[in-house]
Amino acid sequence: xxxxxxxxxxxxxxxxxxxxxxxxxxxxxxxxxxxxxxxxxxxxxxxxxxxxxxxxxxxxxxxxxxxxxxxxxxxxxxxxxxxxxxxxxxxxxxxxxxxxxxxxxxxxxxxxxxxxxxxxxxxxxxxxxxxxxxxxxxxxxxxxxxxxxxxxxxxxxxxxxxxxxxxxxxxxxxxxxxxxxxxxxxxxxxxxxxxxxxxxxxxxxxxxxxxxxxxxxxxxxxxxxxxxxxxxxxxxxxxxxxxxxxxxxxxxxxxxxxxxxxxxxxxxxxxxxxxxxxxxxxxxxxxxxxxxxxxxxxxxxxxxxxxxxxxxxxxxxxxxxxxxxxxxxxxxxxxxxxxxxxxxxxxxxxxxxxxxxxxxxxxxxxxxxxxxxxxxxxx
Numbered sequence: 001x002x003x004x005x006x007x008x009x010x011x012x013x014x015x016x017x018x019x020x021x022x023x024x025x026x027x028x029x030x031x032x033x034x035x036x037x038x039x040x041x042x043x044x045x046x047x048x049x050x051x052x053x054x055x056x057x058x059x060x061x062x063x064x065x066x067x068x069x070x071x072x073x074x075x076x077x078x079x080x081x082x083x084x085x086x087x088x089x090x091x092x093x094x095x096x097x098x099x100x101x102x103x104x105x106x107x108x109x110x111x112x113x114x115x116x117x118x119x120x121x122x123x124x125x126x127x128x129x130x131x132x133x134x135x136x137x138x139x140x141x142x143x144x145x146x147x148x149x150x151x152x153x154x155x156x157x158x159x160x161x162x163x164x165x166x167x168x169x170x171x172x173x174x175x176x177x178x179x180x181x182x183x184x185x186x187x188x189x190x191x192x193x194x195x196x197x198x199x200x201x202x203x204x205x206x207x208x209x210x211x212x213x214x215x216x217x218x219x220x221x222x223x224x225x226x227x228x229x230x231x232x233x234x235x236x237x238x239x240x241x242x243x244x245x246x247x248x249x250x251x252x253x254x255x256x257x258x259x260x261x262x263x264x265x266x267x268x269x270x271x272x273x274x275x276x277x278x279x280x281x282x283x284x285x286x287x288x289x290x291x292x293x294x295x296x297x298x299x300x301x302x303x304x305x306x307x308x309x310x311x312x313x314x315x316x317x318x319x320x321x322x323x324x325x326x327x328x329x330x331x332x333x334x335x336x337x338x339x340x341x342x343x344x345x346x347x348x349x350x351x352x353x354x355x356x357x358x359x360x361x362x363x364x365x366x367x368x369x370x371x372x373x374x375x376x377x378x379x
Contacts, residue, residue, distance in 0.1 A: 015114050019121060023097050026125040030093040036137040042337055044139040046070065051078035063250050063352055065344035068257045069337075072242055073191035074141035092143040093130065099150035100124035106154045110161065124150075141192050148189040152199060155182040159231070160206040162213045168223045171214075176230065183231035187238025194258045252352045258336070262356045265363035267336060270299075272370065272378040282329045291376055295369035298362035305342035314338035 037044045046066055053061035054075060060067050081091045101121050108117030129146065130136050136143050158178045163171055172179075190196045207228070214224070239255060247253040257263050273288040273295075284292075289306055292299040305311060311330065318334035319327035330338050343349060348358040370377035 015118070018118060019101065022118075022122050022125050023101070026097060026130070027090065027093060029126075030089060030130060030136075033089070033131060033133060033137055035089060035139065036133050037139045042066065042069070047075050047078060047139055047141065050075035051082065054079045055082065059245055059249050063349070065340040065349045065355070067250065068246065068252070068254065068352070069340065070141070071191040071193060071256055073188050074144050077144055078139070088139065089136075089143075092136070092147075095144070096130065096147045096150075097125060099147040099154070103150045103154040106157050110157070145189070145192045148185060148192060149199060151185045152182070152189050153202060155185060156203045156206050158182075160203075160210040162210055168214060168227060172223060172227050175227075179227070179230040180234055183234035183236075184238060186231060187235040190235070190239055191242055191255055194256055250352045252356065257340075260356070262359040262363070266359035267339065269363040269366035269370075270339070273366070274376050274378060279329065281332045283332050283335055285329045292366060295373075296362055296365035298358060298365055301346045302339075302342045305345050306338075310342055310345060311338065314341070 037048075039045055047070075050060050050072065053059065054072075060072060060075070078088070081088055084091070101117075104117045104120035104124065107120050108114055110116075155178055159175050159182055163174060189199075211224075242255045243253045246255060252260075254260050270288075270292060271283045273284075273291050275282075275285050276287040277285075279285060289299075289303075293303050314330045314334050314337070315327065318324075318331035322331065322333075324331070340349075343355065343358060349355050366377075
């Protein structure tokens with residue numbers, strides 16, 4: 001009846017009006033929180049500098065120990081937002097709210113009720129994380145990373161929770177756009193922070209459930225393989241583009257030094273040296289450093305810096321930021337940055353291949369010494 005249609009129309013309008021009110025109120029609240037940027041060269045200032053060099057057509061700038069220390073995605077986002085002229089925190093929060101709505105709409109679709117969408121969107125829109133001045137108030141990549149994580153997980157659910165389609169070809173036609181978007185978002189996500197692998201188990205569970213549910217209708221198998229391969233193409237294209245830019249600019253086909261085999265080998269070699277006295281959150285205490293100086297000429301080059309002003313600076317920064325008293329060593333969360341700064345101070349970050357060779361040499365020297373003195377090293 002006309003009355004029923006009017007009620008249904010009012011329900012739809014009320015639903016979208018409520019969503020709009022949640023979005024606008026969340027944006028209004030966010031606008032009241034100021035930016036709290038830090039001038040330290042390893043975080044806020046680094047992203048701003050890289051965004052400026054991208055805008056100047058110089059990609060990530062001249063090569064040094066910080067050039068490839070963090071992914072390029074957030075700096076590209078900063079530059080793109082600068083072009084729009086919108087306030088940075090408005091854009092970040094709007095992107096987060098769009099990710100939250102998409103995630104909530106996927107849940108509403110699964111549960112076949114708009115209430116699931118409304119409640120989930122409201123919970124995410126007013127999550128306390130958005131009001132943390134030490135995180136969302138700063139110019140750091142975590143603000144983008146949270147949104148990408150929500151988008152990625154929502155897209156994975158949309159793609160790999162089985163639909164009502166009776167065959168994989170039908171499902172492929174229905175979901176191909178979402179599969180492409182999944183790969184595109186995954187590529188950007190991988191270029192934002194170093195530890196993107198943490199989300200893979202969740203996505204793997206969804207893929208495994210999809211494969212299990214489709215085990216009886218996976219003919220032809222080539223369609224199933226295509227379904228799983230489609231997201232890889234845009235993901236590899238995004239990551240490969242950045243890797244290629246870094247290769248032509250800096251001579252290394254990578255997007256982040258912390259994922260590189262040479263740095264991981266050096267860091268792993270230093271952390272395998274045994275300690276006389278175990279200390280929590282300390283990987284490379286003084287007794288381990290003394291052994292390293294004896295083991296490796298490369299590490300001896302770093303001795304003036306580890307035992308000098310640079311080492312003291314990194315020790316005090318880590319201790320102060322964690323409010324730790326009786327803190328005689330560089331703590332684990334800061335050691336990787338201290339190591340890179342000291343290698344730069346020793347003159348090995350003039351070119352990417354020079355830094356890579358130094359780390360490879362350092363790892364080889366310590367590992368060889370550990371083979372000769374197994375009692376002084378861990379596996």
